[in-house]
Amino acid sequence: MWELVAILIKIGIVVGISQGAVAYLILVERKIAAWAQDRVGPNRCGPFALLQPLADGAKMLLKEDVIPRYVTKPLYILAPMIAIIAAMIGFAVVPFGPVGPGSPSLFDTTVEFQIAPNVDIGILYVLAIGSLGVYGVILAGWSSNNKYSFLGGLRSSAQIISYEIPLGMSILGMVLISGSLDLNTIINWQDNNVWGIVVQPVGFLIFLISAFAETNRLPFDLPESEQELVGGFHTEYSAMKFGMFFLGEYLHVITVSYLTVVLFLGGWDIPFVLDQTQVGWFIALVKVGVMLAKVSLMIVFIMWVRWTLPRFRYDTLMDLAWKSLIPLALVNLLATAGVVQLWRQSWN
């Protein structure tokens, strides 16, 4: 009973914080966009434009919500919901801090910084949910009854299906090395040994590139591509329905950043400073903070790349996935498997 309440509270906290974080991420994105173009960016709404996200949110909610007559209404309404829900439920298995033995306790209940602690197939779950997100885009493009939206949806499906493969294979390297699909075990392995980026540099690169494609961020934002497709899949959406796609995209960015940090950047680990043997409330919160800092840096990096690289052409995008990333990921996976096997044989 109390466990259920604790989980509900955790869900409330995670959903609340992530939604609020998304609002402020949009502000950060606008600021970085402005700086990259030698502008100042939003600075009128409150000190340092900190009230800007509230104004943006109010605008989204108060705008007229137009549903064109020619759309397939049930799917048209369902699509933004899928986009946001698929992005949200991925958070269920993401560890936000230390999990497992030594977690701090409150009222005789151990507090684990994860909604569903110690799920054995954490990574598989995240990948499965990540692929669900494409339904939002495809249904939006299809139900809009608009050729631009439809093209956006088609591109998105092809892109996400292609990039799922290198994404999954780049993760497998880390899974082989740490010997588990559980995200906490992977963090603990990195704490005991070295960060994933050191043992799997190629895997990290492939993961990063595929993650950009999975989140529809530049240079892989072909489903949107404002210039060719007038907005792509969300052309016909207005007001908060459009806002929900936006929210979904940013939630996806957060999830992917958490995954990158968990898999390749050591999670809450700082070499020689933090390790698993340190327990207690203070250390746990420090670890949450460290992880949050790493994730923020990752998100800033994603925004930074947006203003550096132009969009891929559609055929080069497919070439990159099928002719470069997938063979490279395969080779990486084989090499990792071989090394891990040899290592285990020689040690045991």
Add this chain to the structure above:
Amino acid sequence: MKLDNPSLKRVTPPTLNFFERTYLPQILGGLAITGKHIVSAALGKGAITVQYPEEQHVPSPNYRGVHRLNKDDQGRVRCVACMLCATACPAHCIDIVGATAPESWPDREKYCESFVIDELRCIYCGMCEEACPVEAIELTGFYDLTGLSREAMIFDKTKLLSVFDQTKDAEPMKFNAPPSGRSIDTTEITKTGAGPV
């Protein structure tokens, strides 16, 4: 031109080595450039934004904004109602009513009784300024011209002269004296006996 023409210069793109073909060095170079811009703008040095209502943009000296009617050193309007600006105007936005100059103005035959410019019709091409033989009409650096009605945007002589009063300190008249190129130096011609000019 034929393909075997010897004057044809063939350009071969540079061959990339394996490392360059991953495009990673170029991407890192690009990140460095945008990173530099982001950091310098974030520190408040790189941004070129002018915070408009508080900070006023100063246009370049040849900016073509609102017109003004110049006054001479006696405070009289310089215009001699020659109609050259109204003729040159491609938008037909200048309306001049000329009248015989008063007896006390011996330097001219006519002056403008009324001088009206429709600022909404004007395309700010500056041809009136070029046409004017006495430097009476000039375009100023006023760029934030607003009005609440179309009538308010039709500027008459008083208003155009008041624009001169407002801007004469910031923007002195481009030619106070007639520029030297305009008055022909006749001494050389008379010396060689080319005849009267």
